[in-house]
Amino acid sequence: MKDLPALIRERLTQNLWGVLGNQGYILGIDLGSYGLRAALVDLQHHTYQNAALESIDHEDPETTVRRVIDLARDLMAQEGVTVERLVRVGVGFSGPVDLRHGTVRLAPRRPGWENYPLQERFEQAFDAVTLIDNDANLIALGEATFGVGKGCQHLFYFHLSSGVGGGAVLNGRLYHGAHSMAGEIGHAVVAHGWDGDGRPETLEELVSIGGLIRRAAAAGLAADRLEDIFSDHPIARKVVQHTVDLMATRIAQVIALLDPEMVVLGGIVVRIGGDRFVEAIATRVNDFIAPQFARPVPVVASILGPDSVAIGAVAMALDSLSD
Numbered sequence: 001m002k003d004l005p006a007l008i009r010e011r012l013t014q015n016l017w018g019v020l021g022n023q024g025y026i027l028g029i030d031l032g033s034y035g036l037r038a039a040l041v042d043l044q045h046h047t048y049q050n051a052a053l054e055s056i057d058h059e060d061p062e063t064t065v066r067r068v069i070d071l072a073r074d075l076m077a078q079e080g081v082t083v084e085r086l087v088r089v090g091v092g093f094s095g096p097v098d099l100r101h102g103t104v105r106l107a108p109r110r111p112g113w114e115n116y117p118l119q120e121r122f123e124q125a126f127d128a129v130t131l132i133d134n135d136a137n138l139i140a141l142g143e144a145t146f147g148v149g150k151g152c153q154h155l156f157y158f159h160l161s162s163g164v165g166g167g168a169v170l171n172g173r174l175y176h177g178a179h180s181m182a183g184e185i186g187h188a189v190v191a192h193g194w195d196g197d198g199r200p201e202t203l204e205e206l207v208s209i210g211g212l213i214r215r216a217a218a219a220g221l222a223a224d225r226l227e228d229i230f231s232d233h234p235i236a237r238k239v240v241q242h243t244v245d246l247m248a249t250r251i252a253q254v255i256a257l258l259d260p261e262m263v264v265l266g267g268i269v270v271r272i273g274g275d276r277f278v279e280a281i282a283t284r285v286n287d288f289i290a291p292q293f294a295r296p297v298p299v300v301a302s303i304l305g306p307d308s309v310a311i312g313a314v315a316m317a318l319d320s321l322s323d
Contacts, residue, residue: 004307005048007146008314012046024087027072027126028313031064031118032135033094033110033162034268038072039310040079043087050307051075061116069125086128088320090313091118092138094163099180102132109162131316133174135159136183138312139302140167141174143264145315148303154260157302158185158247160269164204168258173319185254190246203250207243209269215239226272240273244280251281252288255297266302275301 028039036053051071055064076082095113096105102119122130140157149155155169164186168175175182186204205211209226216223221235229236251263265278282299304311 030309088317136165142312161267248284
């Protein structure tokens, strides 16, 4: 992870967002499965502050939202910021959201969240214009705005964690598609019958944390942690190589379809796999592209770290100032 305050300060000094982009504060919120985070950005003085709490398994949505709102209010109080000085609030959620209605659309791994009025709840709490999106989309935008893809107009992001998702930045803006479901690449069927039963399996079922551990177990390796998957055990190496091939194939298809300037990989799987995993995928990509159409598209790791969703929420809020 890079020096986030420096990355954000450097970008904000360029003031790409017009007159509204140099006054007041923006609050970025991450309602993640692995933690709750708040980021506060001063548009005038280009400062960045953050705070975090652990998430609690099986916590009801209202309690979780109340805790992250309190976290954000405490952060604002520490910096002497009142709600009147907030110009935007951006909120990221670890699952598909309904942009039209401002609600959570689906939450397969987070019971009770479906149809939760996310946008309305934060607008009531902070009396500020609030925007919402899913975590992968926001990381994509955050990396294109402040991170490894800073300045890229066309970027695709793959998120490998307990689930698998993606986000596309096209012409400098997040691309949502006709039904606000663009980027949900983890739900495409990519193989049939890893376990020998011929059942169609999605990318998420194969390369998410659970998918990797399941595939290792099916091959005879009792893996309890991701670190076991990225060990030197022969079965682990086989699982990782198959994962490299699966990811390289998907990336090649994205490159053929969208022609991005950069592909970014992130999430816990990528963090544990490390540079060796990312480099293996990057090296393999051109094997799945016809030689005459191959082009130098960097495949790199995300650099924004644990705050990536909250930072992406800030980037989304900034973009709305220039609309």
